[in-house]
Amino acid sequence: MKESNEIFLKKKFRSYYKSGFIDSVPELEKREFGYGVFGKKIIARHLSFSTAKEFNSFLREDTPFFVSYSPAFYEFPDKRPMERKIYLKSDLIYEFDADDLKTDCKQKHDSWKCKECKSKGKGLVEKCPSCGSNTETEEWVCEECLNETKKQSLKLINFLEKDFSFSEGISVNFSGAKGFHIHLRSEEIQNLSAAARIELLDYLTANDLELKKLGFVYSKNKMLCPKESEAFGWSKKVLFSLKELIEKEDAEKISALGNSRTSVIKKFLEKKELILKGMKNGFLFPKPSASEKFWTSLLSALVEKEKLFLDRQTSMDLAKIIRVPDSIHGSTGLQAKSFSMEEFKNFKPLEQGIIFSNNPLRVFIKSTPKFSLKGENFGPFNLEETELPEFAAVYLLARNSAKLV
Ligand SMILES: [Zn+2]
Ligand SMILES: [Zn+2]
Structure with a gap:
């Protein structure tokens, strides 16, 4: 034994x-x-x-x-x-x-199983899509999701x-x-x-942040913004982020964030110099149609992008x-x-x-997706006995994904 x-x-x-x-x-x-x-x-x-x-x-x-x-x-x-x-x-x-960040890699390395109807699948799914019961999930990490937390x-x-x-x-x-x-x-x-x-915490997570209070106020058909020289804290963050987007002329991103058609934004960006000049003077250049909606949507999206996700x-x-x-x-x-x-x-x-060391260790592995440690790839494994370097074996034993043989 x-x-x-x-x-x-x-x-x-x-x-x-x-x-x-x-x-x-x-x-x-x-x-x-x-x-x-x-x-x-x-x-x-x-x-x-x-x-x-x-x-x-x-x-x-x-x-x-x-x-x-x-x-x-x-x-x-x-x-x-x-x-x-x-x-x-x-x-x-x-x-x-x-776990708190939604990354695409979870689709690759996480999996779920329904305790009731036995359905199963990939990704981090908390409620069974077939019967609505709570699922059992198996979570792994990879360089990609750890990089996001970094x-x-x-x-x-x-x-x-x-x-x-x-x-x-x-x-x-x-x-x-x-x-x-x-x-x-x-x-x-x-x-x-x-x-x-x-x-x-409220500041870091932009909790209850209001664009109006930051100085982004729609008045007389114009979206006013704080002047660059007077902006600080969140207003500075949002302005800076906006300026960067406009300077890059990233029409696709701007249209997605501002809920507008790319062709319209491309045309709008032809006036880039005027837009940037307006920002310096405290207003955001009006977009030909639905200007308030566009700027509000774009600015809110920038807050989302800049804020922190903290529990x-x-x-x-x-x-x-x-x-x-x-x-x-x-x-x-x-x-x-x-x-x-x-x-x-x-x-x-x-x-x-x-x-732990590279010394080989024989283990029986239940089931794992492909995982990587110390720059080496392992798996996927499914009900098999194999030899692993000690550090990888310890990793699986500690997770209870393997046992010694
Ligand atoms: Zn189910
Ligand atoms: Zn990952």
């Missing part, structure tokens, strides 16, 4: 924790910790450690499959209920997850730096599975009130705990690797997050 996935992985994870020292959480003694086991991300929380050394001993001896810490700082992090911990301040954390993360950093001049104390890491975590740890951020955090609930929850950077994600066996901002653009999570 071969070892279970759980026992095998625990040994592997322990060897990883014994080979290094995790010191990625500043002021660790004021944080609450939690951990999980095979198949369960959090089974216990309200733990605390007084030093990084003590924390690392815990990782080596108990070797949890998941370990999380609180962005919040407490006087007594291990007390409960929450009120007794006495909240002091909190980092601000944003999570970007491939784009969102970089957009957030751009927002923070350009719109708020927050550039100190930003630290980033791969989540270990489907995306990235951005930790904001500067003094001014940590002391933001709950209300200020919501305000910031509201998790962004606002001050009591949540989040994966410790550089720890292992127990359902992938990948490292939640932290890296510098300079490295972000070229960071490859499915290569640089790998911590």
